[in-house]
Amino acid sequence: MPAPEIGPKDVLVRVRAASVCGTDLHIYRWDRWSAHRIHPPLIFGHEFCGIVEKVGAEVSTVREGDFVSAEMHLSCGRCFQCRTGQSHICQNVRIIGIDADGCFAEFVKIPESNIWKIDPAIPVDYAAVLDPLGNAVHTVLAGEVAGLSLAITGCGPIGLFAIAVARACGAFPIFASEPHPYRLKLAEKMGASVAIDPSKTDAVAAVLNETRGVGADVVLEMSGNPQAVRQAFQMLRRGGRISLLGIPSKPLELDLAGDVIFKGASVQGINGRRVFETWYKMQALLKSGALDLSPLITGNASKVLLYPNGKPE
C-alpha cells in the first residue's frame, strides 16, 4: 500500500513489528461481526511498534526517528466520558485497524495525541504487543493485587500476560484455569502457582481447596466462555473483586443472588486501556525487569511477514 497522507496533527509511522489480535482473526475469517462492522477496503491490524517517518506541521511532541507505538482507540474528546478522564470508554470511539486503516502495512497514520513514545530499553518483540499487554495491565491493576490470591480463567495471550503482570505486582498464589494443554503449560512458565485444567478438574473446588474454603481475593475472567465465567464468579471469595475482560458471544445465565449479592462482590467490566495511566504503568513494569514475557514470544512468523526484505533484529 502507498504511505497514507497525513494532516497537520498526524504522525506517519514506519511499522517495525506488528502482532495479530483475536479481532484480526475474526476479520480474517469474515464472520458475522466483521461483515457488519468492517467496511472494505481496509488495512487492518492495531498492535504494532515502529519508527516515526514524518510528522505534521503542528506536531510538537513527537519527532522523526522516535520509536513509538500508539493507543489505537480514537476518542471523540467531546462526550461526557472524554471530558471526565474516562476516554477509554468514549461514547463515540473509533479504532484504527477496524474503523480506519491500521498497521498491517509498511506505514500507518496516527494522530499525535495517540502516540506513545517507547523507552528504547524495551525490545521490539515486546513493543509490538503493548496493546494486549495493556489490556492485561488494565485488568490486573483495576484494583489491589499485592499480597492477594488471584485466579485467572482463560489463558490466551492476554490471560498469560496477566499472569506475568500479577506476579510482578505481588499477587500470590496465582491460579490459572485453561483447558488447552499447551497454553496451560505456558501459564506455568509465566508464573502461575497452580495450573488447573477445568476439563479434568473442578476448577472452583481447586481454588477453594487451596484457599481454605475462602475463595480467591481477585478473579480475572479472560475467556468469555460461559462456563468459565460462571466458575470465575464461584471461585471468588466473599467481598472479592472480579474483573471481566473476556467477551461472551451472547447473554449468559448468572446466579446474581449467590455469586454477587450475598457475597458482597465487586464486578468490573474492563475495556481497552486507561489513557495513558495504563501505558505509563506498563512501561515501568517492563523497565523494572520484573515482567518476563519471553515464554509467550513463541515464534517469528510475524517477523517473516513484516520484513519481506529481510531485516528483522
Next chain:
Amino acid sequence: MPAPEIGPKDVLVRVRAASVCGTDLHIYRWDRWSAHRIHPPLIFGHEFCGIVEKVGAEVSTVREGDFVSAEMHLSCGRCFQCRTGQSHICQNVRIIGIDADGCFAEFVKIPESNIWKIDPAIPVDYAAVLDPLGNAVHTVLAGEVAGLSLAITGCGPIGLFAIAVARACGAFPIFASEPHPYRLKLAEKMGASVAIDPSKTDAVAAVLNETRGVGADVVLEMSGNPQAVRQAFQMLRRGGRISLLGIPSKPLELDLAGDVIFKGASVQGINGRRVFETWYKMQALLKSGALDLSPLITGNASKVLLYPNGKPE
C-alpha cells in the same frame, strides 16, 4: 413468650416497636426457603427498637434504660472476613429472628457487641426501621452519589428509603422505576425527580432521554425482578456504578458484553449493613433532619399487633 435467659455478655431488650420485613412474609407464608431454613419453634422478627431491661454481668457499654436497636447479623469473629473489617459478609453469619429467637415478642436477647444505642432525638417509628433503612444507606453510599444522576429500580420499602437517602446526599436527578401505582406515588413523595411506570413506559429510554443519552451515573437495583435487573444494567452510563440489593429468586440471563464489559461498568453486590459504619452514617443523616421518612410510615397496624395490652406511644 417468657423473657429469654441472658448470658454474661448479653443484653435483654423490651421491644417498643418492630417492623415486618419481606423475609418475615416468606416465613409467614412458609415457602420453600422458610421450610428449609427455619427450625420451629422460633420467634421471628429482626427489625425493632426497645428499652434495655437487663444486662449481663460482663456488659460494660450498655445500661438498663438505654434506647437501643441492634445489628441482627451475628458474625463469627473468626473467619477471614471478620478478621479484615468485613463482618457484614461473615462466612458463618447467623441472623437473630431467623436462626435464633427474634423480636416479635415482648423481649429479645442481643449480644452486647451487636447493640446499637439510638440517639434519643430519633422517634420510635424511625427507630423501628433502622435495619432496612440501613440496607438503603449501605446501598446508596457504596459509592459516590453527590452531584450524580441516580436511578432506582423497585420501590418497595428499601427502594423508597433509598430515594430519600440519595436525595439527602446530593444525588440529582433521581429516577424511580416501579410498576405499582401506590408505591410509585410514594416514590415521588420521597423525592424522586422522575417517576417511571415500567409497565407503561420504556424505563431505559426514559432515563436515557433525561440524561442526553448518557445514562444514569449510579443505578440501585432494589427489586430482584429479572426484567428490572436487565433494565437497570441498560440504563447505566458507561463507567457508571450499579449496586444490587434486590434478590432474584433464580439465575437470570445477562448481556455481560454489552451491559458490563464494553461499558466499563462497576457492579456491586450489597449485603446487610457495614458494621457499624452504616449505622453511624444513618444516625447522622436522621439527626440532620434531611431525611424525611414520614411518607413511608403509612399506618399503625404494627403497633396494634405489638401492644395487645394497649400501651403504644
Next chain:
Amino acid sequence: MPAPEIGPKDVLVRVRAASVCGTDLHIYRWDRWSAHRIHPPLIFGHEFCGIVEKVGAEVSTVREGDFVSAEMHLSCGRCFQCRTGQSHICQNVRIIGIDADGCFAEFVKIPESNIWKIDPAIPVDYAAVLDPLGNAVHTVLAGEVAGLSLAITGCGPIGLFAIAVARACGAFPIFASEPHPYRLKLAEKMGASVAIDPSKTDAVAAVLNETRGVGADVVLEMSGNPQAVRQAFQMLRRGGRISLLGIPSKPLELDLAGDVIFKGASVQGINGRRVFETWYKMQALLKSGALDLSPLITGNASKVLLYPNGKPE
C-alpha cells in the same frame, strides 16, 4: 477594551456578570506576588458568565448565543498530569486573568475546550461564581461526606460555599470556625450546625465536645491562617480526612507526629477544580435545588461595575 481577536479554536464571550476573587484583590493592591507574576498591561478577572458572541472556524461544540462560563486554568495537554486525567494540576498551567487577558471587560476569549455550557435553569448570579463554587465542590467531594461530621475553618466565600455544598451532600453536623462576626452569621445562614468564633472559644475543644471526644470525620481548611490550620488538624478524628484549600502565605509549623501520623490521618491538597467532573457535579447540585447560595449574594456592586450602560437583570 476592544474585543480580542479569536483563533480557529477559540470562543468569544460577551461577559454578563463577573465576580471578584481574592486573587484579584492581591492584584488590585499590587502586592509582592502580583508584582512578580502579573505582566501588565493585563485585563484581569477569571470568574464570570456570559453569552457566546462568536466562535472560531473549527469550533463544533459551542454556538453563538450559548450561555457559558469557563474553566480558566489552561492546561498544556502534554505533561504527565494532563495525559493521565489530572489536568487540574498540569505542570505548565496558565490562568486566564492572570497569565492572559481575563474577564473584567466586555469580551473575553476562551479556547473551546475550556468552555462550560451552563444550564439555562441556573440564574446569572450563581453562574458568575462557578469558579469559586467549583473550588468548594472539589474540596467537599474530595472524599466521603454523607452521614459524616464535618468542620470548616475559615468562612470566606469559598468556605461559605462549602458549608452549603456539604449540607446538600449529607454531612452532619457541620462545624464552622470563623472569627469575623458577619461571616460567622452567614455561616449559620448557609447551614452550619455549630458556628464557632475561635477568637472567643477554643475551636478544637468545641468540636471534640460535640463529637464525644472523637473529633470531626472530615475537616476542610479554607483560611490559610497558621493557627486555624493547626486547629484544623487537631479537631480531626483519628483516621479522618482533612482537605486543604486555604493558602498559607509561608511555611508553618505542624505536629506531624501527633496530628497526622499517630492519627492515621489523610491530608489532601486541593487545587482548582477537576476538569470537568467538578463542573458536572456542581451543575447537578445547583439544578437539584438543594444548594441555596442566596445568603451569599449580598450586594449588587459588581452589577453596577459590569453594566455601566445600565442593563443588569
Next chain:
Amino acid sequence: MPAPEIGPKDVLVRVRAASVCGTDLHIYRWDRWSAHRIHPPLIFGHEFCGIVEKVGAEVSTVREGDFVSAEMHLSCGRCFQCRTGQSHICQNVRIIGIDADGCFAEFVKIPESNIWKIDPAIPVDYAAVLDPLGNAVHTVLAGEVAGLSLAITGCGPIGLFAIAVARACGAFPIFASEPHPYRLKLAEKMGASVAIDPSKTDAVAAVLNETRGVGADVVLEMSGNPQAVRQAFQMLRRGGRISLLGIPSKPLELDLAGDVIFKGASVQGINGRRVFETWYKMQALLKSGALDLSPLITGNASKVLLYPNGKPE
C-alpha cells in the same frame, strides 16, 4: 521471669525468637518518652514468634504447638475506630511490651484475638520481624505502587523492608535516600534502583532528574528527620501520594502551599498495621518468595540472647 498466668481467653506463647525495635532502644536508654510512658517493673519487647505452650479454657482458634506471632496493639473494641474496622488507630490502644509485659522473656501472654498463626513455610528469622515488616507492608500498600516510581527517605530496618516490599509489588524505579553508608549499601541489596546519600547529593534533584522533572509517584517517609521529611515532600510529583511512618521528635516547618496544596498531594499518616489485612498480605508476600529479606538478617546476636540453653535452629 516466671511464666505469666493466663485467663480463659488468653494464649501462652513460648518465645522462639524476638527482635529489637527502635522503641526498645528508647526504653533501654531510658529517655524522656520512656520515663513518662513506661511503668517498671516491665518486661519489654514486642516483636517475636514462638510456639503456643498453653491456651485458656475459652480459646477455640489456637492450639498448643501452633507456631504464632501476634499483633501487639491491644485495641479496646468499644471506640468509634474499633467499631468501624479501624482498630489499628483505636483511641484506647495499649501495647504489649510497653503497657503490659512483653516478649523479652521465655513466655509471653497474648489474648486469643491478637494471635497470628504463622504459616510453617515461613522461617523463624522472618517470623520474628513480622511486626516491623508489617509496618512496611502497611505503608507501601496504603495506596497503589505497581508500575509507579517510589522514593523512600530513611533506610532503617523498616525503610529497608519497604524497599523489598515495594519491589515485590511492582514499584519502579525505587529511590532510596539514606546518609549512613552501611544502610545505603543494604538499600541497594534490598532492591533500590537508585541509592542516594543526601549528605553528598541533592536528593530532591536526584529524584527529579531521574523522573524527567516530574517527581516520584509515591514517597514513603521512614526517617522522622525534619530535613528528610521536607525533601520527601519536595520529591513528590503533583498528584502523588506521600505516606509518613517516621516519627519526627517535635513539630517541624512545612511549606503546605508549595508542597501539598498546589501540588494536589495526598498525605497519609501510617500507624501500626491494619488488623489483620496487613498480616494476610504480608504472609502471602512472604510465601510467594518474591520478598527476599536475607540482606537484612545480618547477625545472630538475638539468637544468642534468646536461646541461652543453646537450641536455635
